[in-house]
Amino acid sequence: MIKKNNAIAKNPIFSSKNNWEQIIEDKNFVNVFLSEILEEYIQKQRWYGGKSSQLKYIELSEYFRIQQNDEVYFGLILEVNFVEAFYHHYFLPIAFVSDENFAQENRILPIKLKDQEGFIIDAMYLESFRKVVYERISSALPIDKTPVQYHKTEAFNFPPYKSSRFMGVEQSNTSIIYNDEFILKFFRRIYADKNPDYEMSRFLSDSKEFKNTPPYLGSINIIDSENTNITIGLMQKLVPNKGDAWEYFLKEIHKIYKTIDSKNISFHNLQDVEIFKRLKIEDVSPQVIDWIGLHLLNKVKLLAQRTAEMHAALGSEFADTSFTPTRFNGDYAVWLKNRLTYQFQNRLNLTENNLHKLEGYSLKLAQEFLEKKNEIRKRLVNFDWTTLKGERIRIHGDYHLGQILVQDDDFYILDFEGEPESTIRDRKVKQPPLKDVAGLFRSFHYAIYSTIFNHQKKYKKSQEELFDIGELLYKYMVSIFMETYVETTKNANLHIGYRNERRFLLKYCILEKAIYELGYELNSRPKWTIIPLKGIANIMNS
Numbered sequence: 199m200i201k202k203n204n205a206i207a208k209n210p211i212f213s214s215k216n217n218w219e220q221i222i223e224d225k226n227f228v229n230v231f232l233s234e235i236l237e238e239y240i241q242k243q244r245w246y247g248g249k250s251s252q253l254k255y256i257e258l259s260e261y262f263r264i265q266q267n268d269e270v271y272f273g274l275i276l277e278v279n280f281v282e283a284f285y286h287h288y289f290l291p292i293a294f295v296s297d298e299n300f301a302q303e304n305r306i307l308p309i310k311l312k313d314q315e316g317f318i319i320d321a322m323y324l325e326s327f328r329k330v331v332y333e334r335i336s337s338a339l340p341i342d343k344t345p346v347q348y349h350k351t352e353a354f355n356f357p358p359y360k361s362s363r364f365m366g367v368e369q370s371n372t373s374i375i376y377n378d379e380f381i382l383k384f385f386r387r388i389y390a391d392k393n394p395d396y397e398m399s400r401f402l403s404d405s406k407e408f409k410n411t412p413p414y415l416g417s418i419n420i421i422d423s424e425n426t427n428i429t430i431g432l433m434q435k436l437v438p439n440k441g442d443a444w445e446y447f448l449k450e451i452h453k454i455y456k457t458i459d460s461k462n463i464s465f466h467n468l469q470d471v472e473i474f475k476r477l478k479i480e481d482v483s484p485q486v487i488d489w490i491g492l493h494l495l496n497k498v499k500l501l502a503q504r505t506a507e508m509h510a511a512l513g514s515e516f517a518d519t520s521f522t523p524t525r526f527n528g529d530y531a532v533w534l535k536n537r538l539t540y541q542f543q544n545r546l547n548l549t550e551n552n553l554h555k556l557e558g559y560s561l562k563l564a565q566e567f568l569e570k571k572n573e574i575r576k577r578l579v580n581f582d583w584t585t586l587k588g589e590r591i592r593i594h595g596d597y598h599l600g601q602i603l604v605q606d607d608d609f610y611i612l613d614f615e616g617e618p619e620s621t622i623r624d625r626k627v628k629q630p631p632l633k634d635v636a637g638l639f640r641s642f643h644y645a646i647y648s649t650i651f652n653h654q655k656k657y658k659k660s661q662e663e664l665f666d667i668g669e670l671l672y673k674y675m676v677s678i679f680m681e682t683y684v685e686t687t688k689n690a691n692l693h694i695g696y697r698n699e700r701r702f703l704l705k706y707c708i709l710e711k712a713i714y715e716l717g718y719e720l721n722s723r724p725k726w727t728i729i730p731l732k733g734i735a736n737i738m739n740s
């Protein structure tokens with residue numbers, strides 16, 4: 199029996215005759231906890247992804263113990279149901295603390311148990327919990343058949359626990375840094391399957407020894423009541439870095455724009471280049487080198503090499519069927535067309551409903567987008583798989599400059615969870631590797647326009663001139679990238695298609711990505727809709 203007791207604390211306190219170890223067996227407690235407490239608590243969390251929908255109710259889908267000796271914590275798998283007739287699953291570990299001075303900002307509710315009073319909190323904020331998790335992973339056995347499965351790579355021995363801290367502000371996950379050497383990512387939104395980040399990270403570093411991703415060291419998975427393997431956490435080596443490639447390229451592109459002014463370079467005297475055409479750095483004209491600089495072009499070349507090496511590793515498996523390369527076929531074409539026509543219609547509706555938020559060039563491009571809707575839809579449906587000879591492989595799926603770390607003179611690729619809007623099954627569908635390349639090219643485009651928006655007042659050129667300069671810079675970055683990427687994949691025997699096929703796939707995937715981006719910008723940053731709309735226009739006019 200649970201009762202509210204107002205005499206013990208200013209806030210209502212819940213009472214249970216059970217002790218902490220048996221608290222989940224108290225069905226009355228669980229009902230009140232889910233309906234009266236967590237419905238309010240969960241909506242305030244950064245990792246909660248349902249803020250734009252209306253929560254209907256929460257159910258306890260699964261629970262399990264995370265324990266060591268006498269220390270007991272509970273991992274809750276919460277099924278959050280929405281009025282719009284869909285649901286999410288979230289992972290919430292909980293702990294009981296009796297010290298009134300502890301975790302005052304992270305309490306979920308005060309509670310009186312059979313033998314003591316205290317508070318239930320998110321266990322992530324308790325160092326003893328973080329230590330238990332570290333020690334359970336570091337001492338994991340090679341084969342674990344228990345419902346809560348801890349794993350560590352056999353080739354690595356963890357040092358004793360020293361410290362743990364939060365990595366920083368995150369959206370969808372919670373990452374803990376251990377001993378300033380390792381990072382454990384707890385997946386907050388979870389799926390009834392192995393997380394792609396876990397699968398890809400373990401495959402690349404364990405099976406293929408790909409050096410340019412944080413090494414996989416361990417994980418936590420649970421086996422639920424339906425015998426499904428669900429990933430809860432991923433442990434990797436912490437890669438010392440100088441930030442991500444997004445911030446790095448923003449700074450470099452800003453320098454390039456300042457060079458136009460400081461050297462008084464005439465844009466009209468700069469040699470044009472055909473988009474997607476392979477171009478070696480030594481074939482770039484001296485005037486363009488003087489403008490862009492060898493430093494950035496060499497960084498683009500290196501990024502192309504690392505991207506190609508990642509894809510070569512992902513396409514080199516012949517035993518594990520979840521990673522073996524495959525060909526294009528009718529099933530894939532149907533899946534792709536259905537997915538994209540649905541997404542396209544959603545973006546059309548969004549654009550029509552948000553035209554009043556746009557002005558100037560953005561409004562002009564949006565109107566052009568609506569006028570060309572039938573032509574764009576035809577492009578999306580016109581996917582003739584019978585003409586495609588390249589391979590499909592498991593890919594990164596959400597590849598952009600923010601997913602790449604800069605370390606000294608190299609790049610490290612991380613975060614293989616896939617596209618946030620996609621289902622877990624869709625994220626594991628084998629795709630043309632050029633889809634990742636298209637995502638990176640869209641990120642180049644974003645970095646150029648972001649630089650213009652952030653520093654426009656510092657430049658002498660008009661906005662229209664800055665856009666024209668940016669488009670030329672984009673074409674050079676793409677062409678330099680393609681030269682190294684194609685050559686590296688060819689040498690690794692990864693077949694990405696011949697020239698015409700590559701151009702078709704790149705244009706198709708860039709169009710798909712720009713349409714996807716349009717939804718986010720219309721909802722969040724209407725001023726920035728010019729970036730995906732310009733990307734769409736470039737493809738439709740090429």
